[in-house]
Amino acid sequence: MNTLQAQDFPQILECIEDQKRMLRNAQSYAGQRPARKNEPKPAVQSWLLADLHVVHSSALPTLYPAILRAGKVLFNNLVLETHHRGTYLLVRVLTPQNRMTAVMAIVEDEKSEVFLLQLYHQVEMTEDILVPGGILIIKDPYLKLTADGRHGLRVDHVSDVVFLLAHDKRVPSCWHSELTNPQLKSADFWKTKGNEFFGQSRYQAAVEQALDSSPRADECHIIKLNRSLAFLRTNSFDAALVDVNSVLEVVNGKTKEKALFRKAQALYSLQRYRECCEALKALCLDYPDNAAAKVKLSEAVSRLAEQTTGKYQFKKLHAEAARLRPPQLDHATYIGPVEIRQSGSRGRNLFTTKAVKTGDLLFCEKAGDNLLIDVNANCFTSGAQPELITILVQKLYRNPSLTSAVKGLHCGSYSPVQGTFDIIDGMPVIDSFLLTRILLLNSFGCKFPEKAGALKRPVGIDRLGNLFPSLGLWTFASHMNHSCLSNAFRSFNGDMMIVRAIADIPVDAEITIQYLNPFNPQHQQKYIINWAFVCDCAMCEDDDHTSDIVIAKRKRLGESLQQLLRLLSRRGGSSGTASIASLIRKSSDLLAEMEETYIKPAEGVPRLTLWVGYRDFACALTLTGAGLSSNSQKAIEIGLKALRCLGFVIEGGSLGSNQGLVVKKWGYMEPGELDCWICLKTAYDCTGSHELALAAEGCAKVCYRIQLGEAETFQ
Ligand SMILES: [Zn+2]
CATH class of the missing domain: 1.25.40 (Serine Threonine Protein Phosphatase 5, Tetratricopeptide repeat)
Incomplete structure (x- = not known):
């Protein structure tokens, strides 16, 4: 919510104008075939030789609906600056990847047409995403013109990329390799192969292939158990739970012990602490020698207590926040006597569910796990937000159960695509542009007290022109509307946002905070416009007069x-x-x-x-x-x-x-x-x-x- 305004920074304004010019230029080619062919050898060679690959973005294309994909196309069928809806393109990676604003590599299609591929919002977990020889499906391909007159594919939505293994049935015969015939390989072979790919996005495909090659029941459980660990390591907690639950139904002994522990880990990460405690209690009962389970149980019990009572050991939180950079604390979110309700023309907002007194805790929310980033002191929204968008995109793509928290958050005039967050081809449809808008309008900048007890001037209060060392998204808090005469106040302890009442508030009353400090109301009005309303509090009205x-x-x-x-x-x-x-x-x-x-x-x-x-x-x-x-x-x-x-x-x-x-x-x-x-x-x-x-x-x-x-x- 503390986005600094570009119009206050001439250099940024100039840069935006440049981008707009490039975009207008690129769009003037919409529907045309690329004039210049990308020569295969020079493209690959210059890629391998160049130290730095400057990519001139033609800015974001408007979003297209995610629909069931049918027709395969070739690169030569594509025209510029156009969404090829309902089609897909198969590509093979030719060069090692490079990362700037996106993960990029030179790729070819089945007819050996060579071009640049840019994947946005991708995160390397353990190794590169694009590796030479890797084969991908690109859904709804978008061909864009770059500022240097070249052209390439730009993929903004993570759900539009499918990574294939060489033996996948969809791989064309021209790219077949020795791995192509799964029938010739045993489940054990694929299990080993899966372990080689451990923690990678392609690991899942390897395991699916293994499950396809008629493994014995016991092999199947081990494969799934292994996959659950890979899911945990890639923050895909929903998927990890599905695997361990299916294994837990049928196994015993050492396998069950492992599965229970992984189940608890996944539930802990999803902040489902009550279920987590149950899993760990069952584990400790059946396997009393498991020391790690006892440690985890005591942690989960503490989190559950925080989540249900709102009682935190704040001194401990201070110490952790001072030590960790970025200060992502391992503590639970507590929602007190407040809930989200529809609030007339102002969308959804928070309301009290009972009367509260001045100073009472309304809620204490942890920034969406991994959703807080530490911005260097001289950097602000423009530099930090793209990183945050990628983190959010990945988190929701890997854990569809978490999408409910962002559904319905204010996104300005943007109309989300129908079917956003629906599960298609086994994965949720992620509208990166929607999430970008949500972040722009809902993220908070925050600063932290340097040490316990030292009241730094504005703790977590926005002062115009202030730069915040951290930026994050607190989805529950995002439902609070603005008023200069607010009845609640937010502060931060690490990535925990603490919101308390600053007045005695009756039941069923709307909770408001200051998005911005109204010391300079004229200035402020300009900012509030971003959130599509003008503050009509008594202070603003008095200021007008x-x-x-x-x-x-x-x-x-x-x-x-x-x-x-x-x-x-x-x-x-x-x-x-x-x-x-x-x-x-x-x-x-x-x-x-x-x-x-x-x-x-x-x-x-x-x-x-x-x-x-x-x-x-x-x-x-x-x-x-x-x-x-x-x-x-x-x-x-x-x-x-x-x-x-x-x-x-x-x-x-x-x-x-x-x-x-x-x-x-x-x-x-x-x-x-x-x-x-x-x-x-x-x-x-x-x-x-x-x-x-x-x-x-x-x-x-x-x-x-x-x-x-x-x-x-x-x-
Ligand atoms: Zn006001």
Whole structure:
């Protein structure tokens, strides 16, 4: 959700314009045959000799529907910039692969036509995807023109590629090799072959061939058990489960022990902790000597407790987050008293299922497994998102059971293709463009507290222009709508997003967060347009009715105040009591003048500029006031005013009133709020009002819990 806008970065804008020009040029050739033939020898040789293969992308073609494929075509049948729907092309790889934005190699078709193949969103698990001699089916081929006048196949959707083994029945006779006749080989041969291909995408094909060659029942179980391990290693947990479950029905002894453990591993990775615990308990009961099972069981029990109670050992999470890069933690997602419901014109949103109090945990979500990436400090969305798209594409392609989490997420004006996520040819149809849109509109940038207890300024809060060290997708959290006057606040601990209530919220109320901090609302409107709505909160409305003159006046008064506060802080240590009194008076006058520029009550529309002034004044007074009871008294008065600027309704809090200090209603959540509560606590202590100091500390703790997600590390 923190996508930086290209229009703010001239170089990027220029690059996008270049891309658009190239795309327009390429599309002007749509439907034509390539003018220049790719010469086989030079193409292969230049590929092998070149250090770097710069590919000029003609940008994404629009998506085509995934349909049942029927007709085989040859490269020469293809025309440029056109989707050849309902057809497929067989290709054989001629060169080692190269990876830039895509995995690429030179390939040929059955008539020895040579061309470039680009596969997008592919991830090497253990070895190269395209290896010389490898044979592939490319469904719905798309022939594109590259900027250097050459042409090649571009494959965006992972479900459009089928890797074949040499003996597959679909391999044409011209490419037959010694492996082609499966009848001549035993199941054992194919099992060995499968082990050679262990962990590769082609492994699955090898195993299928082995299962095809009439293995004995016991051989069949071993083959499937081996395949389940390969699936686990390639993060294909759904498929691993299918294999182990079929084996578990019939086996015993060592095989059953292995199968149960793999079942538990797959369930753990899918965050199905209850079933995982059951599998592990059965395993520990039947095989009491299995030490690894006991360790895994204790982990699974902890995850299940997190998932069901929302109780985490946050100090431990902090330590893990500090150690791991990217900080992907092994902890469970907890969904508290909130659920996804339809919310009128604004799509699906989160609602409370019971009343909650300020500071309560609403949910704590782990970024989709592997779906968080650590971006180098000087890199942002444009560099990081493509990587994230590939991770998401692969994850969903390998685990169709996880697609429900992204179905229905906001995708702007993009209309997903019918049949997206349906299972075709045994695999889900993945619309890479849909997932790209979803990521652009739903990923969050986040930064993490450097160490436990240190409140860095904006923790997980978007500030315009901020660069975030990490980027991820939290699918449940993505259902929250924006409001500048939100009732929830998000923070991060590693890749766990912690969302807490910042107000007392009744049952059935919509949960909102700030996508962006509204300190500069005009700027913000521009950003909100990306999510196809304009914020209509009281703050935005008030902003529309506030003249530029008033805004400029507030700014000028704020700057004058900061000058006075600098002087005040400097003189705090010296003896100039008289001049301190004068500085305090002048500062108060400036703030009183600023206060007059506001019309609406702060309870309805927080006064952010005024808040900053009062808060800084209160902090300066606290520093100056050490030992000076009169300054501390002033600090308390100003500190309480600061909080009231944010809409806080506070009862008591004045010295000698015997009323105590009770927050009746929490106000707008600001990063500097914690400082303000700590100033108040210090000032109360200075005046000997220890009960009030304790009350202020209690509020500081609630504030800390909301802004850092937990209060375990509060000191
Ligand atoms: Zn707003």
